[in-house]
Amino acid sequence: MSSILIKIKSKYPQMNDAMKRIADYVLNNPNDVVFEKASTFAEKSNVSPASVSRFVKLVGYKSFNDFQLSFVAAQSRAEINDEDSLAYNGMKVGETTQEICQVIFSRSERVLNETLGILDTETMESIANYIDKAKRIVAIGVGRSKITTQALVSRLYRIGYNIVEYSDSHEIVNITSIMQPGDLLIACSNFGKSKSVVEGARRAKENGVTVVGITSVVDSPLANSADYLLLSAYDYASDKMGKLFEPSSENVAQLVLVDCLYMLVATKHEKENLNRYKRFSKEIVKEHVK
Template identity: 25%
Template sequence: MDNPIIQLKNKISELTNTQRKVADYIIKNPVDVAFLTVDQLAGLVRTSTTTIMRLTFSLGYSGYTEFQKGLQEILRNRADPNTRLAANLRDTNRSDLWIRCAENHINNIQAAVDMVSAESLQKTLEMIVSANRIYCTGVRSGLPVAQCLTYGLNRLLGNCDLVHADHFEWTERVSSFNSSDLIIATSFPRYARKVFDFVKAARENNAQIISITDSYSSPLAKYSDVILPCNVSSVAFHNSITAPMFVADYIISAVAINYSEKTKHRLDKLDSILKESNYHLS
C-alpha cells in the first residue's frame, strides 16, 4: 500500500467537503492520528465515524485500522528521526522494550524473506561472480552494510572495493565503468542524494546495479537491475540495519557455498598468508 499521506494529497480534490476536512487534519497531524481511535478523530474533527470510514475505503483500505497501521509504518520508516521517535514513544511500553526490540528485528528479517524472490537472489549471485569489479557503496545507516559486503566479497573474490558516496573519489572512477562493473548500493529513508547520484552516473556508464533498499518505490529502483527490499523500521528513531545485514550475510555465504570452486583457492591462500605472518593470537 502506498504512503497514506500521499494518497490523501492526491485524492483531496475528489473528496466531499467533510472528508476534505478530515484529510486536512490527518495531513497536518499525522503523528497524533496514527494513535487516535476513530471515535477520537471524529470528535476532534467534529464529524462522524462513518465519514472517516468512507474516506479510508475510498483510499483502498479495508477500514480505519488498516489505514492507521499504514500511517504508523510510514512515520517509523520515512519520517525524520524526531518524528519517528515521537511516533514510537506513543506506542511503546518501556518495561518490555527488550522483547519488543527483538520482535522488531525478527519481523524485519521475516519481511525480507517474504519480499525477496528466489529469482532475485540467484540473479544477484550470478552478477557478483561474473563481475570484473564490484563497488559497494552506502552512507550513514547503509555504510555498515556496504562495509560488511566489501569485506566478505573481497575475501572471496578479491575484486571488491568500498566507495563512500559522501566522498568524491567516485567521480573520477565512474567515467571508466562499463557493463562488467557491478555496483551494490545500500540506501534507506531518508535517502542520501550522493548514493543516488553515484548509482545514476554508474548506470549511465553501463554498470550493473544491485540495490539493497527499503522498497520497490525507492529512488534507486529505476536504475537497478535487482532490488533486494528490506524493512528497516526500529523501535526508536533510527533505521535498523538488522535485515539488510542479514541479506548481506546471506550473499557472502551463498557466494562461498555455491561457488566454492571459485573461492576456495583464494580463501586457502589468504589463510596461509595470515598463518605465516602470525596474525592471530591462537
C-alpha cells in the same frame, strides 16, 4: 481497520469465486500476509498463483511484494500511539533494561521475518551471477548504509572477488564516472534517497554499468535507478515519526541479505572458494593475541 482491508471489502462484491477465496483468507488472517511467499499464499487460499497476481492488481498494487509491504505499513502505523515517547521501530521502548532489550530484539526479529517474506530469490540468483562474472565490483553507501557495503566487501574479497567500497561523496562521483560495461555497481541506501548514492547509480548506469540497489523503499529514486533490487523490510514506523529515530533493524536485515549473496556466490566455485577461505582463516589467526 486498515485502509487496505477496507478496500478489499469494498471490492468484494465484484470479485469472482477465486478472488473471494483470497479476500476471505486475507480478511481472516491479516497478520500472516507479510510472512508468506506468493506460492504459499495461493496454496492457503486454494487458488492459482495467477489468481493471486490478478487479485493484488484488482486492489491497486503492482505486485505481491507491494501488496505485502502495504500490510507492514498498516501494522506499524497502528502501533504508534504516542509520538512524544521514545520508540524503536514503532514500539515504546519501556523503562527497564529488560523491556528495552526485549523491544529491540523483537523488532529486529520482525524485520528479518518480513524481509524473508518479500525476498525475491530469482533476483538474488541473478545478482549472484553478476557478482561472479563482473570485472570489477564497486559498493557505495553513506551513513548507516556503510554498514551494509562494508559487510559485503569483507565477505567477497576474502574469497578473491575484486570489490571496493566508497562512502565519501566525492569518491563516489569519481568511481561512478569511470566505471565501464562489465563492472557491477551495488548501491545501498535505506530510504533510497541519499543524493550521492542515487546520482552515482544513475551515472554508472549511463556508462553501461549494471546497477544493483539495496534499499527498504519500493519506488524510491534508488529503486527506480537500479537494474536489480534487493529489498529489506521498510521501517514505516520511523518514517511516521519523522525519522527522528534510527533503529538498526533494517541494517540487520540487510546484513543477512549480504550473507545470502555471499554464500550464493561462494557456491559457484565451492572448492576453490573454500580453499581461499581456509587460507585466509589460517593466516588471520596469527593476528590474534595470545
